[in-house]
Amino acid sequence: MKDIMTIVFRLTVSCLLAGLVMGTAFIFTSKAKKHNEHVNEQKVMFSLLGYTADQAKPASLALHEVYRYVVTDQQGLSVGYLVPMAGEDKAAYTFVAIGLDGAYLGSYPVALAQEEVSELGPRDQAIAAALGPEKTIRYADETIVVTNNGKRQAYLLPGEFPGFKTFIKVIMAVDQSFTVIGLEIMEHEEDPGLGGEIVQNYFKNQFKGKSFTALKKLGVAKVPLPDDYLKALDADKYGLTAADVAAVQELYQDKDIYALTGATISSRSVTNGVKGIVKKFAYRVSILDKVLAEQQIAVPF
Amino acid sequence: MATDKSNLQLVVNGILNENPIFRLVLSMCPAVGISTTVMNGFMLGVAVLFVQVFSSCTIAVFKNKIHPRIRIPTYTLTIATWVTVIDLVLAAYLPEAYAKMGIFIKLIVAFAIITMRLEMFACKESVNASFWDGIGMGLGFMVGMMAIGFIRELLGLGTILGYDILGFKPLLFFVLPFAGFFCVGLMMAFFNWIEIVYKRSKQRA
Incomplete structure (x- = not known):
């Protein structure tokens, strides 16, 4: 004992x-x-966005974060966006509530410092305080609007979707007409050597340059990747010039995504995930823009 | 029962006489599985070195407090703790290195060589001796991994540390998992041969 x-x-x-x-x-x-x-x-x-280490970003470039929330109250569900306000005062934010049918429900000024806005805890508290106790909020996702000299240049869309095993986290860049500028895989747990190949240039760069109409009907083709396309996708490795790449990319603009060998499910997941992110975003941003214009809410983008 | 070896002897002992891979034949999984390149071997070697030294010292400090019946759970706990700490520190301060070796580090918890060294050495010896023994064992493992990695990378990929040396790939099968056994076997034979030669020269003298 x-x-x-x-x-x-x-x-x-x-x-x-x-x-x-x-x-x-x-x-x-x-x-x-x-x-x-x-x-x-x-x-x-x-x-x-095309600004790498050797090409510095211009000072006129600015990133504006827009956070989407799901709001629940007695009337049911609605959507809310936390948007920054235009003007010299950088710390001003407004929470714009929009109904599921796209109708404007109201806007609430949110007291939040600029350093706090990117942190989930303080941001949630500040919004909850602004909305009052009868509404509960849940964070959904984040979009970054890129402006150059006050004009919209592109959108950065962080997102995640289910892969073969767990969630795949990505960041996408799309331009104003929702043509994909780039895709980067941030986190994944696909099988090394099979689904793990989604991080390789020859797969993720296939999404580059796909227009919104092409993206909507994008599928996955189980055929080998053509040699010229492979070289264009991994241009740095094969030493191709930008002009060569553009010419080849033009050729494969409307083609489906070439599946990875032995990883059809991962290839499909990424394709469908990317499609979903862009389609949903295009719908949401049109509603948000309409409301912002109607209510004359001055945002810096 | 303190060891009668000097610090330097303890380190050399870990690299040559009791090399974890070639003489003690422990931790064969990483030796076969991960040693496809010199860099992999080096990274894993560094991580094992740290875990071995920290764990050996910890056990040597607390050796009188550990109940003999629950030695193994205590060792495992100690190793797991240090592996976690190193994992966290690397992720925070060396993100580039962590991106390459992160997956290997968590594997170290299950390495036989570390537990075995705690059981055979650290729980009987002083902190100082355990520290040097840990360094020796870690270096021995690193040297072994790098040697296997050197052979496999050169013969399998024709490169060393990522630099193209041969310009072609002589035997692709060397980078495949089972070639690890061939390499380890050959290296072991080499070490045994050195020992025999050494003994014979001693007998003659």
Whole structure:
């Protein structure tokens, strides 16, 4: 009996000590990790827009985050967008509530500092405080509107969709007419060597340049990737010039996505996921734009 | 029962006489599975080195407090803790390296060599001796992994550290998993041969 007690006691103490060490390490590193992820995300976003390390972004370029929320109250469900306000005062945000039928329901000024807006906790609290207690909100997704000199240039759409095993997280860039500018896979757990190939240039770059009409009926073709297309998709590796790439890309503009060998499900998931993100976004942004124009809410994009 | 070896002898012991891969034949899974390139071997070696040193020191410090019946759970807990800490630290401060070696690090929890070293050495010896033994074992593992990686990368891909050396791929089968067994077997034979030669030269002298 005494032995049992000592064993239990010592194992408990060692577990507590181990927990303490791991917890301390987590607290010390979590901030740096978050910062890294943020930096990486920013880098990916600018590289999607075509601004890489050797080509600096112009100062006139600005990113405006729009956060979409689902609002529940006695009347049922509605949608809300947290949009930044135009003007010198950078810390002003407005929560625009829109019904499911696209009708304007009201707008609420939200008191939020610029540093706090990207953090889920403080943002949710500030919006909940602005809306009052009878409404409950749930964060849905985020869109980044890219403007150059105050004119809209592109949209960055972070999103996730189910893959073969778990969710695949991506960031997409589309231009004003919803033509895909670029796709980057941020997180995935597909099988290495099979579905994991979705991160390779020769797969993800196939989405580049697909117009909205082509995207709507985009499918997955189970045929081998043509050689010239492969070289154009991985232009850096094969040393092709931008003009060559554009010519080949023109050729395959309306073609389906070529499936990865042995990973048809992953290829289909990405294709359908990308399609879904762009289609839903195109619908939502048209409603949001209409409401913003009707109500004359001054946004910087 | 303290060891009578000096610190340097402990380190050399880990690399040559008791090399984890070629002499103790432990941790064969990573030796066969991940050692396809020199860089992979080096990265995993560094991670194992840290985990081994930290775990050995921890166990050596607390060796009198560990109940003999629950040694193994305590070792596993210690190793898992340090692996988690290293995983977190690398992810936070060296994101580029972590992107390459992140998947290997979590595997270290199950490496036989670390548990075995805690059981055979650290739970009996002083902190100082355990530290140097940990360094030796970690370096021995790293050297072994890099040696296997060197052969497999050169013969399989024709490159070393990613640089094209041969310009062609001599034997693609060397990068496939089962070629790891061939490499380990050949290296083991080599180490045994060195030992025999060494002993003979001693006998003659």
